[in-house]
Amino acid sequence: MLAAAGRKLYWPSRAHRREPRQGAGARFAALLVRRPLAFTLASIALLGTLSAGLIGLTMDYGQGGGGPRTAARATAAEISRALPAGVADPTSVYLRATDNAPLTGRPLDGLARDLAQVPGIGQVAAPVLSENGRAARIDLFPTADAQSVQARELVSGPLRAALAKDTPAGLEAHVGGTAAILADVSSAVDHDLRLVFPVAAGLIALILVLLLRSLLAPLILLLCVGLGFAATLGAATTLFQHVMHRPGVDFTLPLVLFLFVVALGTDYNILISDRIREEMERPGPARRAVARAVRHTTPAIATAGLVLAGSFATLAVTPSPSTQQVGFAMALGILLAAFLLSIVLVPALPALAALLGRGIWWPLRPGRTAPRPQPARFADLQRHEDLDPYRIGATDR
Numbered sequence: 308m309l310a311a312a313g314r315k316l317y318w319p320s321r322a323h324r325r326e327p328r329q330g331a332g333a334r335f336a337a338l339l340v341r342r343p344l345a346f347t348l349a350s351i352a353l354l355g356t357l358s359a360g361l362i363g364l365t366m367d368y369g370q371g372g373g374g375p376r377t378a379a380r381a382t383a384a385e386i387s388r389a390l391p392a393g394v395a396d397p398t399s400v401y402l403r404a405t406d407n408a409p410l411t412g413r414p415l416d417g418l419a420r421d422l423a424q425v426p427g428i429g430q431v432a433a434p435v436l437s438e439n440g441r442a443a444r445i446d447l448f449p450t451a452d453a454q455s456v457q458a459r460e461l462v463s464g465p466l467r468a469a470l471a472k473d474t475p476a477g478l479e480a481h482v483g484g485t486a487a488i489l490a491d492v493s494s495a496v497d498h499d500l501r502l503v504f505p506v507a508a509g510l511i512a513l514i515l516v517l518l519l520r521s522l523l524a525p526l527i528l529l530l531c532v533g534l535g536f537a538a539t540l541g542a543a544t545t546l547f548q549h550v551m552h553r554p555g556v557d558f559t560l561p562l563v564l565f566l567f568v569v570a571l572g573t574d575y576n577i578l579i580s581d582r583i584r585e586e587m588e589r590p591g592p593a594r595r596a597v598a599r600a601v602r603h604t605t606p607a608i609a610t611a612g613l614v615l616a617g618s619f620a621t622l623a624v625t626p627s628p629s630t631q632q633v634g635f636a637m638a639l640g641i642l643l644a645a646f647l648l649s650i651v652l653v654p655a656l657p658a659l660a661a662l663l664g665r666g667i668w669w670p671l672r673p674g675r676t677a678p679r680p681q682p683a684r685f686a687d688l689q690r691h692e693d694l695d696p697y698r699i700g701a702t703d704r
Contacts, residue, residue, distance in 0.1 A: 330602075330606075332601065332602045332603075332605035332606055333598075333602045335601065335605065335650075336597070336598040336599075336601035336602045336605070337598060339597075339598070339601060339651070340594040340595075340597050340598045340601075343594075346651050347651075347652070350647055350651050350652050351534070351652075353538075353647070354534045354535060354537075354538040354643070354647070355534075355538075357537075357538035357539070357541045357542045357545075358534065358537040358538045358541040359541060360540075360541030360542055360543075360544045360545035360549065361537060361540060361541040361544055363544075363548070363549070364540075364544050364548070364555070364556065365456060365548060365554065365555030365556070366493065366496070366555050366556065366557075366558040367553065367554045367555035367556060367557055367558060368454065368459065368489040368492055368493060368558050369454040369455075369554060394430075394448050395453075396452075396453035396454075396484065396485050396486075397432075397446040397447055397448050397449075397453075397484060398446075398447045398448075398449060398453065398458070398461075398462060398466070398482065398483070398484040398485075398486050398487060399444050399445070399446050399447070399482070399483045399484050400418075400422070400444070400445045400446075400447065400470065400480055400481070400482055400483075401442065401443070401444055401480070401481045401482075401483060402415065402418075402442065402443045402444075402445070402474070402478050402479070402480050402481075403441060403442045403443070403478070403479060404441065404477055404478055404479075405477055405478065405479055406477065407441060408441070408477075409439075409440040409441055410436060410440055410441065410442070410443050410478075412434065412436075414475040414478065415434035415436075415443050415445070416433075416434065417473075417475070418434075418445065418473055418474060418475060419431050419432075419433065419434055419445050421469065421473040422445065422447060422466075422469060422470075422473070424469075425461075425465050425466055425469045426465060427449055427450055427451065427457065427458075427461040427465060427466075428447050428448070428449055428450070428461075428466070429448045429449060429450040430447075430448040431445065431446070431447055431448070432445065432446040432447075432448070447466070449461055449486065453484060453485040453486045453489075454485060454486075454489065455554065456554065456555070458485075458486035458489075459486055459489050459490045459493060461486065462482055462484075462486045462487045462490045463490045463493075463494075466482065467482070470482070492558070493558070496558055496562075499562070500561060500562065503562065503565070504565065507565070507569075508529060508533075511529065511569075511573055512525055512526075512529055515528060515529070515573075515577070518577060518581065519577075519580060519581065519584060521584075524580060524584075528573070528576050528577075528580060531576070531648050531652045532569055532572045532573055532576065532644075532648065533569075535568065535569075535572055535640065535643050535644055535647070535648050536564060536565060536568060536569055536572075536640070538643060539564055539568055539636055539639055539640035539643060540556070540560070540561060540564055540636070542636070542639055543556055543560065543632055543635060543636040543639070544556055546635065547628075547631075547632055547635075553628065556632055557628070557629040557632050557633070559629070559633075560629075560632055560633060560636060563633055563636075563637070564636055564637070564640055567637060567640070567641075568636075568637065568640035568641060568644060571615070571641060571644055572640070572641075572643075572644030572645075572648055572649070575608050575611070575612070575644055575645055575648070575649035576644075576648060576649050578604055578607070578608060578649070579600060579601070579604045579608065579649050579650070582600040582603065582604050583596060583597055583600040585600075586599045586600045601650065605650055608645050608649050608650060609645060609646065609650065611645065612641055612642060612644070612645025612646060612649075613642075613645075615641050616637075616638040616639075616641040616642045616645070617638070619633075619634050619637035619638045619641065620634060620635075620638035621634065622634025622637070623635045623638065
């Protein structure tokens with residue numbers, strides 16, 4: 308479409324017919340390559356400070372979402388406050404004989420008394436037999452809310468140990484209820500995160516090595532993207548858990564951030580790092596190559612980041628607590644990826660590229676060989692582009 312429409316596509320603007328002037332991107336690029344170490348240290352310090360919020364991170368598996376304050380919700384809240392925490396949502400222990408024989412009351416009563424001694428269990432109901440007598444249920448009423456961290460730790464820790472020790476011989480016990488379900492979800496999420504993160508990081512690293520044809524640049528890029536992910540999750544933890552005193556961050560947030568923020572941040576970094584590598588293929592100082600790449604890619608990355616971050620930010624004003632967390636974290640993560648990582652800290656940061664020069668593309672050494680023959684018209688355009696409206700007084704490293 309662009310090829311068919313040509314310049315008419317930009318009607319009524321006539322900016323493309325005027326000589327391009329030095330813009331904010333060019334001025335920023337000149338400042339960046341003159342003070343690369345200052346930009347690098349300041350960016351890492353900011354990301355490190357945000358990442359410190361991860362200290363004390365707790366995953367929230369609560370199912371109580373937000374919503375309008377209706378009369379029914381207000382009544383339910385009043386009832387919950389009037390009753391002990393675990394009464395409205397008990398934890399149940401289900402028992403049956405391993406040989407499927409009928410159960411008797413005495414062993415069940417003894418187990419109920421033993422379970423009542425477990426710290427965190429407020430009350431224990433009398434055992435209830437099934438109609439055929441081959442199964443039984445004992446309801447436990449914890450002192451903590453069933454969706455709380457304390458209830459999950461109770462189910463997966465002291466209660467499990469007590470059942471393993473006190474269940475009569477010939478019986479097998481299973482724990483049910485909201486707390487038990489959330490404890491299983493927590494274990495599954497932890498396992499999946501330990502599997503997904505390294506596998507995805509390895510695949511991204513492989514793609515970057517093949518694309519950039521370098522070993523050092525992809526490593527730096529991955530480290531910076533990982534630091535941006537930690538900073539985003541740390542900022543969300545600071546705001547929602549430490550400042551707003553919520554039980555924790557939503558358990559889906561780390562995976563959502565990893566899939567979106569890391570992927571989009573890597574895309575932005577690939578865009579600018581590949582442009583830097585192409586600019587370094589041309590003879591001349593490495594810092595000038597970095598400045599040209601930053602000048603040309605900054606407007607596109609900044610615009611894309613603002614549009615996408617603004618779209619996700621609208622989720623932060625919804626009544627659902629989990630959706631608020633996703634909206635805030637996604638918007639912040641994309642802004643950090645676009646502005647701080649891709650524009651300041653790339654190839655994995657432009658400032659570091661200016662510090663290391665062409666050594667960042669090790670084992671390749673772009674720009675050390677004679678340039679390829681080019682058509683005369685394209686060469687003229689390149690010579691015109693080298694006449695930057697600012698001077699960079701640094702030497703090539």
